Amino acid sequence: MYPSGELDYIMEQKKHWQSFGELNQSAAYNKDVKDEFREELPAVEENSGWLEAKAPRRDFLKYLGFSTAAAAAAASCEIPVKKAIPLANKPEEYVPGIAKFYATTFVQDGDAVSILAKVRDGRPIKIEGNDLSPINGNGTSARVQASVLDLYDTARLRFPLINGQEATFEAVDKEAAKAIGGNVVLLTSTITSPTTREAINQFLAKNPGSRWVTYDAISYSGMLLANESSFGKKAIPSYHFDKARVIVSIQADFLGTWLSPIEFARQYAVGKKINEKQPDMSRHIHFESVPSLTGSNADEKFLIRPSETGAVAVALLSAVNGQEVTGIADAAVKKAIQKTAAALLASKGAALVVCQSNDVNVQLVVNAINQAVGANGSTINWATTLQVRQGIDADMAQLVADMAAGKVDTLLVHGANPAYTWPQANAFREALKKVKTTISFAGKLDETAELCRIVVPDHHFLESWGDAEPKSGYYSFIQPTIYPLFKTRQWQDSLLKWAGASSDYLTLLKNFWGAKLGGDTGWDKALQEGVLNPAIAAVGGASFNGAGVAAAVTAISSSKRGSAVELVLYEKIAIGAGQGTANPWLQELPDPVTRATWDNYVIVSPAMARKLLQIDLNNGGQADAYEVNPPKKVVKVTCNGQSVELPALIIPGTHPDTIGIALGYGRSEKLGKSVIGTGKNAYPFTAVEGTTVSRHQLNAEVSVTGATYPVALTQTHNRYDTEQGNRTEVMKELTLAEYKHHPTEIREERQKELEPWGGLENFEKQGTIYPVYDRPGIRWGMSVDLNACNGCGACVVACSAENNVSVVGKPEVLRGHEMHWLRIDRYYSGDMDNPNVVFQPLMCQHCDNAPCENVCPVAATNHSSEGINQMTYNRCIGTRYCANNCPYKVRRFNWADYTGADSFGDNQRGIVNDVVMEMNDDLTRMVLNPDVTVRSRGVIEKCSFCIQRLQESKLKAKKESRPLSDSDIKVACQQACPTEAIVFGNANDSHSAISISRKENPNRQFYVLEQLHVLPNVTYLAKVRNIEEKTEA
């Protein structure tokens, strides 16, 4: 069928590997997958009798005595008297124990995501997407999911400060009235709220000569300025990845961190989902230096130097204009650019090019490419602009210069944190000393607030009123979901008060919207729905002015190219610019690409590792030594007069001459326990280049220091054996061409594999000696579309939040003790230097013939008639036989008392680290879901298919005396997923989404490790990659 060379290529593509050890079939890998437990068991000395053993007769008597005494004590104890205290005045609409959902908005710096906050008995405990929002819909991100934990952060400021001392609001207002004067500057991150702008205007009007500076830590100045030149608008348009058949990204991580990732992930999935009857999908070509989430999802990925970004854009412009490609040294990249240009031109009007660069010239060229491929007005929409980033770096540079020159008398800071994020943070700190009055509105004592004389902490967004306009014409409203926990005040109220306004912010907000929406009724409706959208989504282009392009091309051609090692500073999906550093859920979320937790590090390529670290990943022994031992070699990176020492991680898919370091780490210890000892600050490596901040450096010196530092990598945890060595029974992937050519390939493969037991049809009956059970009524099932899943990790955090999954801290992750019920496995295939990546979310598969169930000596895990593999914590005695016997390694053991559920406090002290202790604080525990048991030490736990949600939805249907419908049930991971990759429901109901999905995708569907006859209730849809059609028949 295929020419032999091609077949080798295909087989190579099909071989998936999770770790380097697996690729090499190394000794350590083989031992690991065969070993019963990851850790050594407490040794029992052999060749000695029972009485002479280390736990001899005397110990036995001790235990006997203790247990008798304990039983006697327990028996004589009185049952404690508990109180039941109802409310004094119960509001009519409130029923204790029933959650209410309030539409509000997640706001963090410029980002605004419409959400529903689940409020249980007065406490917000979970965040879901608001499906009335056309921007993010149901979808959320890991950071949005985790933001509810920030509300209960013990490091939040609890009262205003003057000179570091507690003060009252009266004192603060008096002080502010006295101190605000002279040249007043208000410094904020991007603000999309129209009413906040109104409040700011009132404040500025009160102080003549004052000005407002917007500054974003990760700025898009280059793009804003380029658009001003090309389109006459200093703005960012909306993008439509859903309408693009060909997507080209140059360094832009649009699924993870670029501009509006939830929206883009949603759109992207539209083009990637496959209809089996008419298989077709969009094509995504990616150029990058350091592996990103988006690059990992690309159909084809090419590695370039960071300094080549502009050159690639210029080359692509030439190619789409039909000219010769010049200025690209690498032949493969050159060929790729020509291919890319051809693809773009073939899909003219349905093509899109995006670029991360903050260089105005590069963005000018990108604008020209988009103009040439007809994106303007089709995939790029100028009728609606994206407002989430508005900061101009030059304004900030000017402000720092003014401050240093003593030209600023009062500085008010909200959202921005230049003492940490500004390239010359030290210069900013020095300049701040020359400002007479410094006021911060930070909710926590961040690096900038620490230096301010007055701190008036702002509410958390879940305690606030407000609005946001992430896209022009698309409004999202904020309403409080809890009474403010501390003595904090909305910063808009402070501004209005100091402006001498007669009304407070809530009145302003109500009046503003009341006037637009027709009074209180309209306002109430808007608040209830949480969003206000234009009746018709406007789509349109803008007139393009290519005047600046020629100059930009010249400027790029003459710009410096790196010859040595180059450094890229990137954002992690969970940590962002540093917003997630203090959040334990986000710190413990394994980075989708590197699978590391709790740290930042230097990313190096396998090629550089050979030279620099003397580690050859193709050498089994060296790969094992690197992979098995958590301590990694520390390297010193020196650049631009700054240096930092960080451990080096070898990540395939990195350009051989590039290293990457994540921003957002190394923060002030006042932000909470999570930031202590986790990572180092990389912002000093950023630099102001021309008018914008650059996040890459040309000449970085890297040297090995000889030290090592442990990194908590989860990639090699929970490995499972697959017998055949190439994981075909775990991960199935094929190209679009193959799929079109031979749609039933996977089905036939499965049929062949199951032939000895009657094939697909009879496998269930013939593959076992157990009887086949009836499943009347309900049979829960889940399906995960690997084409839609991009690995972003929103589901993992959502699962932790919903199911009270414990944070275990870095020392425990290092020992492989992380508790996540849902993990996202990363698989590589193909070329070690630039492999293809597939992500596979793996949770308990709820096997109908579950191997864990029949090894439990106390029947703590067993099967329900609805197909759920149940786990009963109170029966569990902690033998861990089930975890050992689980072929998927999805069961988690509570090695220590992570939750404080034990009665003895000393079970935690000195055993779990400060972060875990912090999670057990009375304040932090308010985030716990009261419908889910908090597990104690010594029991196994695992995915329950969100049983509490299933029970609740069944009860809802029973109360209404009707059958269940799909709209009743959404499990946490499914609900959080921005791409709707997860489908869940009653597989017995032929009208349910899960049944329809399974019926409509017979060819891509597979079970992981199907041949074991464990009969999972989770199905996967194989990954299809749209690479160039090689095998056209």
Added chain:
Amino acid sequence: MQSTYRLTRYFVSTFILFAGFFAGFTVKAQDGKTLFQTNCASCHQVHKKLTGPALAGVEERWPNKKNLYAWIRNSAAFLKTGDAYANNLYNEYNKVAMTAFPNLTDQEIDAMLAYIKSVPAPGAAAPGGAAVAAAAQEGDNSLLFGVLTLILAVVALTLLQVNSNLKKMADEKEGIVPEKPVSFFRNKSNIAFLSIILFLIGGYYTTKGAMNLGRSTDYQPEQPIYYSHKVHAGINQINCQYCHTGVYQGKQATIPSVNVCMNCHQAINEYKGEKLYSEDGKEIDGTNEIKKLYKYAGFVEGKPWDPSAAKPIEWVRIHNLPDHVYFNHAQHVNAGKVACQTCHGEIQKMGEVKQFSNLSMGWCVNCHRETKVQFKDNGFYSIYEKYHQDLKTGKLDSTRGITVEKIGGTECQKCHY
């Protein structure tokens, strides 16, 4: 042929007519009581003044029925018409406005009036209150078994004695000298036998005792206010749901907040019913207990009440389930149609509440094994097509019905998650 057809038609139409009539009639009679208890019982009694007047003879008191309808639907509006009787009534009852019931139809009101008429005056006949199904008495055969065991034991002993005597006689005959008899308590096999028996009995009681650790049947703590369910739910027939509002909707039945108590007790400020006694026989001054409520509510008699002055009452919790158990009242009361008394005992006869059931897992599971779900009435169960089929064909015993267990109600993760 023709006439037969006509005859059939005649019969059929008559039948339909009668059926319709009877059906209508039954609905009416049933509804009156339910409607009265849901809407009126919290403020009115048939033969006794409560927040509002006693309702016996209400129809005769009102000049015409139309006015009565209008008054019930919206008393405030009716007062504005200046009707003398209504205004007098309003003033007589401390100007407490009656709740409006705009949704009640004439027929429904008639049904309630019919019910009011049907309730006999106390003393005249036995009160027709809610008959609560007492726990079904199981046939107790233990006495019979005991007697049988005793008889069998006596027979066995006699036979043993006879056997040993016969053996002795046989031995004597054969000339075997009998061994010197060992005394009963020295006999090793006797000692072993006795110790095993003692161990079994001791073990049984130890286990039984240990199983009761942490259980608290009959727990009846002293509450901050002597609140009598007997007075409220028993004598005055207030619907449980009036106070326990969450019972149909959520996990908790909910203990009423102070404002719910004050709905009635703003008007009812003294207790004039039969004497109340605490569990240890002390007499309780009901009026004084109401005063205690006023203290929590921050209510001064004669002055308008300001609800914001209220403080919550710290009741002592009686029914405690461990944290790892999920229990939902709505599931049982709303979906399962289980009566309150099934788990809480005859609450309408209790002064202060005491725990009726032991709330053990065995108790829960036993009930789940025996109780039928609302299999035919609740639309949710329509998805169990196979069971419906089996019931029809008789494959499943329709008298036993579909129990909670049958649909997975005894599985671990129905209550533990």
